Amino acid sequence: MIDLHTYLGLSATGFILGVIGVVTRRNAIIVFMSIELMLNSVNLTLVAFSSFLGDATGQILVFFVMTVAAAEAAVGLAIIIALFRNKQTVNIDEINILKW
Amino acid sequence: MLTTLVPLIVLFPLAGFLFLGLLGTRIKNETVLGLIGSGTVGLSFLSAAWIFLSMLAWDAVDRSFSVELFPWIASFTGTPSSFSSSFAYRIDQLSILMTLVVTGVGFLIHVYSIGYMQGDRGFWRFFSYMNLFIVAMLNLVLADNFLLMFLGWEGVGLCSYLLIGFWYTRKFDVGGYKPGTAFTNDAAKKAFVVNRIGDVGFLLAMFLMFDRFGSLNFDSVFGAASVLSPGNVTVFWIALLLFVGATGKSAQIPLYVWLPDAMAGPTPVSALIHAATMVTAGIYMVARCSVLYALAPDVLTIVAIIGAATAVFAGTMGLVQNDIKKILAYSTVSQLGYMFLAMGVAAFGAGIFHLMTHAFFKALLFLGSGAVIHAMHEEQDIQKMGGLKGAMPVTFWTFLIGALAISGIPPLSGFFSKDEILWKAFSSDYGSPILWFVGAGGAALTALYMFRLVTLTFEGESRYDTRALHPHEAPKTMTVPLIILAVFSVIGGFVGIPESLLGSNALEHWLEPVFRPANAKLALHPHDPELIEYVLMAVSVSLAAAGITAGRTLYLKRKDLVEQLQALFVRTYKVLWNKYYVDEVYDAVFVRPTVRLSESLLWRGFDVGVIDGLVNGSAAVTAKLGQWLRRIQTGVAQVYATVFLGGILLVLTWLLFR
Amino acid sequence: MTVETIVFVILAVLFVGSAIMVITRRSPVLAVLYLILNFFSLAGLYLTLQAQFIAVIQILVYAGAIMVLFLFVIMLLNLRDEERLTEKISVRKMIGVGLSAAVLLQVLYVLGFSGSDLPVRDVARAEELGSVESIGKALFTDFLFPFEVTSIVLIVAIVGAVILAKKKLD
Numbered sequence: 001m002i003d004l005h006t007y008l009g010l011s012a013t014g015f016i017l018g019v020i021g022v023v024t025r026r027n028a029i030i031v032f033m034s035i036e037l038m039l040n041s042v043n044l045t046l047v048a049f050s051s052f053l054g055d056a057t058g059q060i061l062v063f064f065v066m067t068v069a070a071a072e073a074a075v076g077l078a079i080i081i082a083l084f085r086n087k088q089t090v091n092i093d094e095i096n097i098l099k100w
Numbered sequence: 101m102l103t104t105l106v107p108l109i110v111l112f113p114l115a116g117f118l119f120l121g122l123l124g125t126r127i128k129n130e131t132v133l134g135l136i137g138s139g140t141v142g143l144s145f146l147s148a149a150w151i152f153l154s155m156l157a158w159d160a161v162d163r164s165f166s167v168e169l170f171p172w173i174a175s176f177t178g179t180p181s182s183f184s185s186s187f188a189y190r191i192d193q194l195s196i197l198m199t200l201v202v203t204g205v206g207f208l209i210h211v212y213s214i215g216y217m218q219g220d221r222g223f224w225r226f227f228s229y230m231n232l233f234i235v236a237m238l239n240l241v242l243a244d245n246f247l248l249m250f251l252g253w254e255g256v257g258l259c260s261y262l263l264i265g266f267w268y269t270r271k272f273d274v275g276g277y278k279p280g281t282a283f284t285n286d287a288a289k290k291a292f293v294v295n296r297i298g299d300v301g302f303l304l305a306m307f308l309m310f311d312r313f314g315s316l317n318f319d320s321v322f323g324a325a326s327v328l329s330p331g332n333v334t335v336f337w338i339a340l341l342l343f344v345g346a347t348g349k350s351a352q353i354p355l356y357v358w359l360p361d362a363m364a365g366p367t368p369v370s371a372l373i374h375a376a377t378m379v380t381a382g383i384y385m386v387a388r389c390s391v392l393y394a395l396a397p398d399v400l401t402i403v404a405i406i407g408a409a410t411a412v413f414a415g416t417m418g419l420v421q422n423d424i425k426k427i428l429a430y431s432t433v434s435q436l437g438y439m440f441l442a443m444g445v446a447a448f449g450a451g452i453f454h455l456m457t458h459a460f461f462k463a464l465l466f467l468g469s470g471a472v473i474h475a476m477h478e479e480q481d482i483q484k485m486g487g488l489k490g491a492m493p494v495t496f497w498t499f500l501i502g503a504l505a506i507s508g509i510p511p512l513s514g515f516f517s518k519d520e521i522l523w524k525a526f527s528s529d530y531g532s533p534i535l536w537f538v539g540a541g542g543a544a545l546t547a548l549y550m551f552r553l554v555t556l557t558f559e560g561e562s563r564y565d566t567r568a569l570h571p572h573e574a575p576k577t578m579t580v581p582l583i584i585l586a587v588f589s590v591i592g593g594f595v596g597i598p599e600s601l602l603g604s605n606a607l608e609h610w611l612e613p614v615f616r617p618a619n620a621k622l623a624l625h626p627h628d629p630e631l632i633e634y635v636l637m638a639v640s641v642s643l644a645a646a647g648i649t650a651g652r653t654l655y656l657k658r659k660d661l662v663e664q665l666q667a668l669f670v671r672t673y674k675v676l677w678n679k680y681y682v683d684e685v686y687d688a689v690f691v692r693p694t695v696r697l698s699e700s701l702l703w704r705g706f707d708v709g710v711i712d713g714l715v716n717g718s719a720a721v722t723a724k725l726g727q728w729l730r731r732i733q734t735g736v737a738q739v740y741a742t743v744f745l746g747g748i749l750l751v752l753t754w755l756l757f758r
Numbered sequence: 759m760t761v762e763t764i765v766f767v768i769l770a771v772l773f774v775g776s777a778i779m780v781i782t783r784r785s786p787v788l789a790v791l792y793l794i795l796n797f798f799s800l801a802g803l804y805l806t807l808q809a810q811f812i813a814v815i816q817i818l819v820y821a822g823a824i825m826v827l828f829l830f831v832i833m834l835l836n837l838r839d840e841e842r843l844t845e846k847i848s849v850r851k852m853i854g855v856g857l858s859a860a861v862l863l864q865v866l867y868v869l870g871f872s873g874s875d876l877p878v879r880d881v882a883r884a885e886e887l888g889s890v891e892s893i894g895k896a897l898f899t900d901f902l903f904p905f906e907v908t909s910i911v912l913i914v915a916i917v918g919a920v921i922l923a924k925k926k927l928d
Contacts, residue, residue, distance in 0.1 A: 002766050002806070004876050005869045010770050010803075012869075014777050016862040021781030023741050023854030026845060029786045029832060031738075033793050036824070037777055040800055043812075051807040051884040052877045056896045059888065062812050063897070066819050067908040071915030073824045077831045078922035084835050085925070092737060099735030742854045749857055752864050 007048035014041035028080055028090040032073075039069050102151055106167045106189050109147045109199060110238045116140030117231035124224025130214070134577075137227030138210035141234050145203035152196050160613050164192035166244045173247070185316055188244035194452065194614045197607075198241040198384055201459050205376045206234050208581040212467050213368040215577035216474060226266060230372065233259035237377050241384060246306050246316040249385070253302065253349065256378045257295045263373060264288040264365040272364040273423065274683075287361040294358040298348015305341035308334065322391045326617060330395050339396040342389055343403055346382030352440060353410045356433045357683055363425040367470030370425055375432045375466050376459040383439045383455050387448045390618035394446070397622075400530055404444025408525075408538040411437030413680075415545035419552070420676045423480045424469045427553050431506065432462055434542060438521050441539060445531040446622050447524035448615045449608040453596045454517035456607075460592045461505040461514055464585035468499035471578055472557060475571035476564065482553060487562035491571040494579045496558045498586040503554050505589040507547035507644045513593030518543060519637055520598060526636060529624055540640050547647025555655040600633050766806055772799035784845070786832045790825055797821040808884040811893045 018041060021034025043062045050058025084090055116136055127133055155163045168188040176182045210230060217226050236255025243249035265288030274282050310316055312334050313324040325335055346352070351359035362374050373379070386393060386403065393400050411434045418430030435458050442451030473480055475492055489496045505514035522543070526536035573579065597603020612619075654662050666673050675681070776796035783789040797820045804813035886892060897905050 001760075001879070002763065004879075005872070006766075006770075007803075007807070009866055009869050010773065012862060012865040013774055016858045016865075017774070017777040017781055019741075019745065019858045019861075020855055023738050023745065023858065024845070024851045025781065027786060029828065030781070030783070030789050033786075033789055033828065034781055036793065036820075037780060037796065040797065040816075040820070043816075044800060044803060047804055047807050047809045047812055050887065051809060052879050054880055054883045054887065056887045056892055059809055059812050059893055060896050060901050062809075063815065063893070064904060064908060066815060068911065070819060070824060071911050073827055074915045074919040075922065077827060078919035081831065081835070081923045090835070095737075096735030099730075099733040738854070739850060742850060742857065745854065745857045745861065749861050749864070752861065756864060756868065 004048060004052045008045060011041045011044040011048065014038075014044065026091050026093050028083070028092045028095070031092060032076055032080070036069065036073070039065060102154055103165075103167045105147050105151055106191055106242070107169055109144050109151075109203070110189070110235055110242065112140040112144040112147070113231045113234040113238070117228050117235060120224050120228035120231060124228055127224065130218065130223050133224050133227055134210075134214035137231055138207060138214065140231060141203055141207045141210050144234065144238070145200070145207050148196065148199040148203050151191060152200060155191075155193075155196060164190070164613065166190040168244075183310065185245055185247045187248060189242040190244040190318065191242070192614055193611050194384075194387060195241050197452065197456065197611070199238060201456055202234065202237050202241060202377050205459050205463050205585070206230075206237075206372055208584055209368050209372040209376070209463060209467065212371075212470070212578050212581040213366075215575045216368055216470055217366065218575075222266065226263075226366065229259055229262050229266070230368075233263070233373060233378070237381075240381055245318060246309065246321070249388075250302060250306065253345075253381060253385075254299065256373070256381060257292065257299070257349070260295075260362070260373050260378055261288045261292040263369040264291055264362045266365055266369065270364075272361075274361065282361075284364040287358075287364040291358040291362050294355050295348045298345045298355055301341040301344025301348070305338050305345065308338050308341065312338075318388070322389075322617065325392055325395055326621070328395060330397060330621065332395060335392055335395040336399060339389070339392045339399040340402070342385060342392070343382075343399060343406075346385055346440075347406065348382075349385075350379050350382030350436050350440070351433045352382070352406050352436065353413060356410065356414065357686060359433055360426050360429045360679075363423070363429050367425065367466060367473060370429070371463045371466030371470065374429065375462040379432060379436055380439070380455045380459070383436065383443065383451055386440070386443045387452055387615070390448050390615050391621065393443070394618035394621035397530065400444050400446060402444070403440050404525070404530065404535055407437045407440025407442075407444050408535050408542075409437070410434065411441060411542040412538055412545065413437075415542050415549065416676055417679050418549040419545065420673060422483050424472065424482050424485075424553065424557065425466070425480055427482075427549060428462070428465055428469060431465075431546065431549065434546060435462065435506070438518060438539065438542070441525055441535065442521040445525050445528040445535065446618070446624060447521060447528055448618065449611045450517065450520040450524050452611060453607050454521055457505070457513035457517040457589070457592045460585055461502040461512075461589040464498060464502040464582060464589050465506065467578070467582055467585065468495050468502060471495045471574040471582065472499075474574060474578075477569065479564070482556040484564050485557045485562075486560045486564070487558070488571055489558040492573045494573055494582060498579075498582040499558070500554060501586045501589055503550040504648075507550055507648055508543055508640060509644060509648075510641060511590075511593065513589050513591070515641070516593035516596050516598070519640060520596065522640055523598075523633055523636060527633070529622070536636065540636075540643055543640055544643040544647040547644040548651045551648045551651025552655050555652055559652075560656055600637075762806065765802075769799045769802040769806065772796075773803065787829065790828050790832065793828075794821050794825050797825070807888070808881060809888040811888055811890045 015038050018034045018036075018038030021037065022031050025031050025034065043065055046058040046062050046065075050056060050062075080090060083095060087094065089095075116139075120133065120137060124133060166188050167190075168186050170187050172185050172187040174182075174184040177184065210227070213226065213230065217223055220226065233256060236252045236259055238252070240249055240252025240256060243252060265285045268283070268285050270284050272282065272284055272287065306316060309321050313321050315321060315324070325338075328335055348355045359374060359379065363370055365374075393403070414430045414433035414437060418427050418434065421427045421430065435454070439451045439454050439458070442448070442454060471492065472485065472488060472495060475488070475495075476485060479485070501512070505512040508515045508518045510516075522536055522539050525531040525539050526533060574582075594603075596605055596607040598605050678684070773796060776792045776799060779792040780789050780796060783792060797816060801813040801816040801821075804810075804816060
């Protein structure tokens with residue numbers, strides 16, 4: 001029997017891997033994928049709690065997270081397309097005009 | 101019934117002001133505007149007259165009452181430092197008399213203005229200002245407390261400012277050997293600033309009253325003061341500071357300098373504000389505070405000396421001026437000096453009496469001069485007039501009556517009031533023969549300069565271009581007020597015929613209840629008619645007659661003598677012509693140092709250095725800090741995410757190891 | 759070791775391994791493929807928790823729809839040059855990795871020290887909860903309003919995506 005800790009630890013590991021992806025990668029699409037990774041790790045936490053506590057709310061929340069993730073993916077990818085069209089790059093080091 | 105009538109006195113002109121001020125520009129018909137402007141004042145006069153007539157039938161004790169319109173200011177109620185002041189009007193023998201003078205003379209001048217201001221671009225503006233002035237002046241005389249009085253006091257000052265600078269595009273001659281001209285606005289500003297100096301005195305007096313007596317209500321202040329012993333230092337300062345206010349408003353030494361320049365305004369303004377009403381506010385205020393002055397005999401002496409000095413000083417300056425209105429202005433200053441002389445010798449009733457008669461004949465003289473200026477197409481130099489008698493008989497005769505009245509020729513009104521003052525200056529416990537002597541000398545001067553004015557203006561040869569200029573009599577709206585005022589200048593004195601001339605001195609008895617507390621404090625000794633009184637009367641009348649004769653002879657037949665005199669006393673003449681260089685001295689002593697100080701220290705030093713320095717300095721510090729801090733904003737989202745992560749770590753650490 | 763444990767270990771290793779591959783691949787296409795693998799392993803983990811509905815949705819929506827969208831965009835942008843985007847090791851990145859590791863350690867530390875009074879899993883109850891029936895009931899009764907709101911969110915997202923991706927705003 002796998003206990004709750006194991007699931008939570010696994011989820012935390014996945015989440016932190018996503019964070020590392022976000023703070024280190026230069027390719028905007030991969031950064032974006034790392035965000036998806038973080039979202040999914042959180043989903044695992046929610047499902048684990050739902051299952052262990054016997055409450056459906058966690059799984060409902062996962063459902064909503066997925067909906068939002070879908071919307072976010074659509075908008076985010078549209079932004080990347082627009083960005084690429086203007087700057088011919090997806091390197092986020094070069095996308096730094098939002099300052100001063 | 102009567103208590104509802106009291107606020108109406110003020111509300112009529114107020115309604116006129118609001119109507120004309122807000123809608124006047126849309127009304128093109130001058131007749132309508134003039135009717136509204138003068139009609140509201142007329143209604144106000146009728147209300148006051150009704151109250152006056154009712155008062156005549158009452159007992160003396162009932163004649164004084166106050167009407168509270170609404171509570172005005174109430175702060176810190178229930179605490180020791182509480183202050184309250186209500187918007188209350190006081191009707192008594194003194195205030196109703198002043199109200200009648202203000203609204204009565206004011207009404208006539210309003211009617212006159214319809215003719216005088218005909219065709220002026222600012223016709224509606226003029227009448228709205230005039231109505232506002234009447235409102236403020238009535239507030240001043242009807243007020244039941246010092247604060248409300250001060251509201252009126254400042255209000256008349258404002259209207260004076262607005263009306264002196266009414267023709268703001270015009271220039272005027274400042275007189276003296278400076279032919280350079282100044283804008284009317286400069287005269288308005290001068291009047292405003294000089295008045296402000298006096299107002300500081302008034303304000304300080306009010307602060308002192310509130311500090312010592314805890315109230316600004318007339319009854320409370322006078323009641324609290326009257327328990328103090330005469331010569332008390334508090335009362336001394338209150339009375340002196342109030343008198344400083346009065347010297348500003350009533351153009352006495354040393355603050356008289358604004359009044360001659362104030363003649364830059366339209367002539368009806370000079371008649372109403374700068375002769376008949378506003379400038380007498382100081383007299384009224386001193387009379388109203390007679391109790392305080394009775395408790396400060398030293399201040400009374402100061403008042404008397406200032407008054408007598410001003411009377412002569414201004415008279416000498418009037419002697420050599422050539423501007424018709426300037427002469428009348430110096431005459432006004434001089435006559436106000438007489439009134440203060442009366443106040444100073446504790447002859448409050450006589451001062452108010454002269455105030456009333458002066459309002460009639462000085463308004464008459466100013467309106468007459470306005471008619472002349474009108475006929476001469478804005479020419480004010482009497483050296484360029486002459487021989488107007490035939491062209492404008494009504495103006496001439498009424499002007500002559502006014503001149504005789506101011507000179508003190510019996511039985512015209514000026515004789516009774518001036519003689520009353522002179523007699524009191526001689527006989528009162530606070531008077532002295534010196535004061536009488538100065539006053540009588542001033543009376544001779546008055547006669548001299550008035551008849552110099554009359555002779556040069558109306559008699560002799562015409563000194564203007566008779567082919568280009570055809571003077572004609574003024575329209576009815578202007579002559580009718582002149583005639584009415586002339587009638588009052590003749591009969592106005594009959595209300596105050598002294599006992600020595602078998603009169604009843606009705607006015608003095610009417611005012612007596614108002615001044616009774618003051619007179620009781622002063623413990624005056626009444627004088628029965630004596631031989632000396634008749635002698636002095638004869639002397640002053642003959643002095644006036646001598647002045648008249650001298651004026652007529654010198655300026656009509658013996659012009660050569662005038663020139664010889666001018667050559668003989670060339671230095672004196674120059675000093676007089678330059679008004680004793682007082683303006684120059686003030687300019688050098690007060691104005692220039694102030695300007696220089698303001699420029700170098702306050703502007704360049706404090707404003708630019710300290711204020712701007714602080715503002716710009718803090719801006720510079722912020723900018724530098726921002727320059728440095730903005731480096732944090734790299735624009736790279738990943739840096740923000742990293743910092744975010746550091747924040748998470750800190751929060752978690754705190755949660756774990758707290 | 760029970761079967762269950764073995765299955766879990768395999769899925770967990772797959773999950774972490776594919777995640778590491780996602781964040782280390784230079785080619786975005788490869789990263790997407792590893793991410794899909796990650797999602798499949800996650801779906802398996804959901805199944806070990808008896809959340810059948812969520813597991814199916816995970817594959818349908820994430821692995822199916824969203825990842826296809828990613829791939830589509832990558833292909834569309836034709837990122838040949840971008841594939842050679844070299845990753846430089848910088849101080850900032852080191853700090854980022856260090857901080858992330860510290861946070862992970864803290865979380866694991868907390869988990870390692872938490873007590874023995876953990877909730878015990880009722881498998882039958884979990885099975886019942888994870889069914890389509892139970893989730894559907896909850897969605898259309900208690901969570902009806904948020905459920906309807908998601909439709910607005912999706913509409914807005916669609917409109918926003920269209921507007922953003924248009925060539926020129928007019």
